[in-house]
Amino acid sequence: MHILDGALSLPVLLGASTLAVAGIAKGARELDLQRIPAAGLLSAVFFVASLVHVPIGPSSLHLIMNGLAGLILGWVAFPALFIGLLLQAVLFGFGGLTVLGVNTLNIALPAVIVFYLCRRGVAGPNATLAAVWGATAGALAIALTALGVAAVLALSGEAFIPAAKLVVIGHVPVMLVEGLLCAAAVTLIRRVRPDLLGVMSRSASASASARATAGADSRAPHSSPVQPPSEQPAPVFSEQPARLTR
Amino acid sequence: MSHLGDPSAPLLGAGDRTHPARGPIQTLDPRARILAVIGFAGVVILLDQPVALGVALALALTVAALARLPLRRTLRQLAAMDAFVLLMLLMLPFTTPGHALFALGPLTASAEGLRLAVDIALTANAILLMLLALVGELDPVVIGHALHRLRMPTVLVQLLQFTVRYVGLIDAELDRMRIAMRARGFVPGTNWHTYRSLGYALGMLLVRSLERAERVLCAMKCRGFSGRFPVLDTLHFRRIDAGLAALTMLALTGLLLLEWRLG
Secondary structure: OOOOOOOOOHHHHHHHHHHHHHHHHHHHHOOOOOOHHHHHHHHHHHHHHOOOEEEEOOEEEEOOOHHHHHHHHHHHHHHHHHHHHHHHHHHHOOOOOOOHHHHHHHHHHHHHHHHHHHHHHHOOOOHHHHHHHHHHHHHHHHHHHHHHHHHHHHHHOHHHHHHHHHHHHHHHHHHHHHHHHHHHHHHHHHHHOHHHOOOOOHHHHHHHHHHHHOOOOOOOOOOOOOOOOOOOOOOOOOOOOOOOOO | OHHHOOOOOOOOOOOOOOOOOOOOHHHOOHHHHHHHHHHHHHHHOOOOOHHHHHHHHHHHHHHHHHOOOOHHHHHHHHHHHHHHHHHHHHHHHHHOOOOEEEEEOOEEEEHHHHHHHHHHHHHHHHHHHHHHHHHHOOOHHHHHHHHHHOOOOHHHHHHHHHHHHHHHHHHHHHHHHHHHHHHOOOOOOOOHHHHHHHHHHHHHHHHHHHHHHHHHHHHHHHOOOOOOOOOOOOOOOOHHHHHHHHHHHHHHHHHHHHHHHHO
16 A cells, blocks of 8 residues: 555656646635535544554454545545645655655545546435445445556556555455445435535535525525535434534 | 554644754754755655665764654654565565576566665655654644745645644544444454444544534634634744755755766
8 A cells, every 4th residue: 555755667656746736736626615624624534534443354454435535525535635645644654755646646536536436326315225336435446546556556667566466456355344334434424414425526515505405595505705604404304313512 | 542642642733742842953944844855855766876875864864863853753653664665675576577686486586676675665764764854743733834835725734734633633533432332342353243333433423523614614704714824833944944955955966966976
């Protein structure tokens, strides 16, 4: 998972970093005053989640959860996951400095792909089917991440091809675990706050707000930077209201 | 929480991250330090000659000594990365084609592969050590301010500040949920129940965080937030920082010259 400083060839490093910058820019454009607190909190959640170790057989693995991040954040996954990686590199020394762009691309691009492929399925009417889509999202994101890591290694030199294969094989258990966790998380979010899936993407959240305020208020959501927040009322369509305020 | 170290010391909390300035490095301007480490990393990945890389590592060790990095923590951080380096060192000589160095059963180790592995090991350690020495000891809030002054887009800086602000809080929230799970007799293992429970916990964490974000946004608006944080920092670029800049330029030019002469 961790690519080292100095392992990749310069063209690969520059190419991947350019793509990462483009992704971050695209995600940052979706962020406005309304969304920055939520994006910051989610970025913190995924930072913390990546420190959770999950038992698997005799050992344990740490989560990446980029599939779930993609489902909730959409393109905003790019800046949010970038910030998480930056903090990890600077504070813990996890992941190198020059490979920050490569790592961002490898983790955030699968999140965005999963967002486009699975968000409809996850929000569908059938709970079982939605859980299957959730599992697909979690597993697919990891598979794509592993393939991305393998690709940048293989592109950097023939000597890395065995290492690239090892990366792909090593990620199979991670894929399974993240798939299961993501399915469970999706199931829970659907029950508690179904409006949150895809909440950070402009289109999805606009339609969610439109649904929530339909008939009551016809002004366009998020048109002004300082309009009263919380367009979504207490989750009227959740089966099981959450008791969250402390 | 075990994975975030001592719970009494807020790792990412604002304010007291570690300790007051102790060495000469700590008195330098954060912007100068960030730029220096970026320049250093940019030059070091261009180097190929083991001697030049060795000099770079020695430079990083010197700066780390000047910064008086806590020995044990630094070693632990280096060891975490060097586990991967070791894997590379063991693998690369056998997977790189080239002059045979020695044979191990059906596998032959090549000199080129060994050289590549050594290069990577030196590069990765030099950059990480320099990063930890120059930037690792900074308060994350100060890093945010410095990046703001260095013209990083405001949105990203705000995202960074929010993340830094809330990591500790979310970690505490997760900790509470874990205690609650343990109180109900949850024992993690390799089974469906564990994965489902952890998935529910993560889902709940997300839901709670988004609800918290809504409250935070309300509170910010109550205080008249208009999309910009007033930055109340006391960054001063002084003579000594110009000195660091000059020294960095000199060192980096030296490294490149060394590489060029040897190459």
